[in-house]
Amino acid sequence: MAERLQKIISQAGIASRRHAEKMIIDGRVTVNGKITKELGTKVETKDKVAIDGKPLAGEKLIYILLNKPKGYITTLSDPQGRKTVIELIGTISERIYPIGRLDYGTEGLLLMTNDGEMTHGLTHPSKQISKTYIAIVHGVPSEEKILKLQKGIQLEDGLTAPAQVEYLDYDEERNLSALEISIHEGKNRQIRRMCEAIGHPVKNLKRTKYDFLDLEGVRRGQYRHLLPNEVAKLKRLYRDRVTDRSKK
Numbered sequence: 001m002a003e004r005l006q007k008i009i010s011q012a013g014i015a016s017r018r019h020a021e022k023m024i025i026d027g028r029v030t031v032n033g034k035i036t037k038e039l040g041t042k043v044e045t046k047d048k049v050a051i052d053g054k055p056l057a058g059e060k061l062i063y064i065l066l067n068k069p070k071g072y073i074t075t076l077s078d079p080q081g082r083k084t085v086i087e088l089i090g091t092i093s094e095r096i097y098p099i100g101r102l103d104y105g106t107e108g109l110l111l112m113t114n115d116g117e118m119t120h121g122l123t124h125p126s127k128q129i130s131k132t133y134i135a136i137v138h139g140v141p142s143e144e145k146i147l148k149l150q151k152g153i154q155l156e157d158g159l160t161a162p163a164q165v166e167y168l169d170y171d172e173e174r175n176l177s178a179l180e181i182s183i184h185e186g187k188n189r190q191i192r193r194m195c196e197a198i199g200h201p202v203k204n205l206k207r208t209k210y211d212f213l214d215l216e217g218v219r220r221g222q223y224r225h226l227l228p229n230e231v232a233k234l235k236r237l238y239r240d241r242v243t244d245r246s247k248k
Helices: 005-011 017-025 116-123 143-151 190-197 228-246
Strands: 029-031 049-051 063-068 107-113 131-138 164-171 176-183 202-210 223-225
Touching: 005 017, 005 029, 005 049, 005 116, 017 116, 063 228, 107 116, 116 228, 131 190, 143 164, 143 176, 176 190, 176 202, 190 202
Parallel strands: 107 202
Antiparallel strands: 029 049, 063 107, 063 223, 131 176, 131 202, 164 176
16 A cells, blocks of 8 residues: 655654655655655555665654653754753664653653654644643732633734643742643743743743653653553544544
């Protein structure tokens, strides 16, 4: 059965589908020895695909749940010499990359994989995958401000979607409040900017859940491999939602 070239590349764990498309457009991909820049190209199992002259070969797919500490960036390398999350996964030989991002000062649950299809599926805005954070903010947000977070905050790049927000606790000595916030968008530094917009800047931020996954049993700076049933459930999150929309 013929498959689109970018899908074949992403399924091999080489790159996300979006990155695979860029590789094709840039002329880095050959099919049976010929450079192919057409995104609609379909290939059969018998076809020989290569990237930068290196034959495409499937590799073992890896799925990691990492408890990211502060002070690490979610890229594979950094020209400024900062520590990267890949340094925490030193025993894995496969080239894995983060699914989405957590900024330098944010800690918590980060998924990493070499499954390009999953990366594309889970990060696509239309899939609305829920992410939950504990935000420690300065001061005590009023009910009115909590309601604003729940309904949506106007940021410079648009109105945020409705969020689930629960007030958890207050540290009177330090004048800090703890909020649990769940969102399904992925705007840059979104939680921090939402809290700044209501006048309660974030002091500490931690992602505690990624849909049904949490950090139970995974200490800060440590990781675990996802179980087969967890991988299957993650795939259903984005595949089923495509099917659901097509029925409407």
